[in-house]
Amino acid sequence: MATAYNFIAEWLKLFDCCSCEELYSKLEKIHSEHKPVEGEHVPFSLHDIKHISASDRKDVIIASLNQYWSANKANNLIKESRENPPKESYENPVVHQCSSFTEYIALNTLIPNVDLPGSKYNFVGHGYYSDLFFHMFFGNYSDFIEHIKKLSEEDLKNTVNKREGYPQ
Known part of the structure; x- marks a missing residue:
């Protein structure tokens, strides 16, 4: 009991x-x-x-x-x-x-x-994610590669360490 x-x-x-x-x-x-x-x-x-x-x-x-x-x-x-x-x-x-x-x-x-597009209670998501995040999320490989190639070594390091979204 x-x-x-x-x-x-x-x-x-x-x-x-x-x-x-x-x-x-x-x-x-x-x-x-x-x-x-x-x-x-x-x-x-x-x-x-x-x-x-x-x-x-x-x-x-x-x-x-x-x-x-x-x-x-x-x-x-x-x-x-x-x-x-x-x-x-x-x-x-x-x-x-x-x-x-x-x-x-x-x-x-x-x-x-809640946070991502297609979420049960928030179908469109919040929309505050970066373009790079959306390229990865939706599997847009060519857009992802194009984005990464434009980054300098320092920017790439920061991008890899970037935390986005509610749970980060």
């Missing part, structure tokens, strides 16, 4: 909720706005969340919570990133330390669904 409580407590923290009722209400709102999973409603009940250790739908609940968190976080991240695009860097970034395995899994689900 303690592990089920800890599991739900982690999700309550990630969704910034105080109770299972508040979490379920937030999930319903996210579902109506983003439809992160198929169907008319959240694919499990409030009762399933409260009694997750006894639920035969535990796998559905876990997978769905991840999808709902990604949809909600993506919505906020997209707005923030459009207002404040990430700056280019030539240094390795300080890596965000996850406070739990649940947060680690959630973040690894989120990043590919």
Whole structure:
């Protein structure tokens, strides 16, 4: 029972909720706005969340919570990133330390669904990447080679060390 409580407590923290009722209400709102999973409603009940250790739908609940968190976080991240695009860097970034395995899994689900063109929640991507990045991303080999050949040795060194995008 303690592990089920800890599991739900982690999700309550990630969704910034105080109770299972508040979490379920937030999930319903996210579902109506983003439809992160198929169907008319959240694919499990409030009762399933409260009694997750006894639920035969535990796998559905876990997978769905991840999808709902990604949809909600993506919505906020997209707005923030459009207002404040990430700056280019030539240094390795300080890596965000996850406070739990649940947060680690959630973040690894989120990043590919937000930043790049064709992303699940942001189909056009953010558009702040350089032309060289897009040549590489879309596999435009001839454009990539043409771009690289124009660079001096110093510029090439900087280009190879360049960090772009939200996760850098």
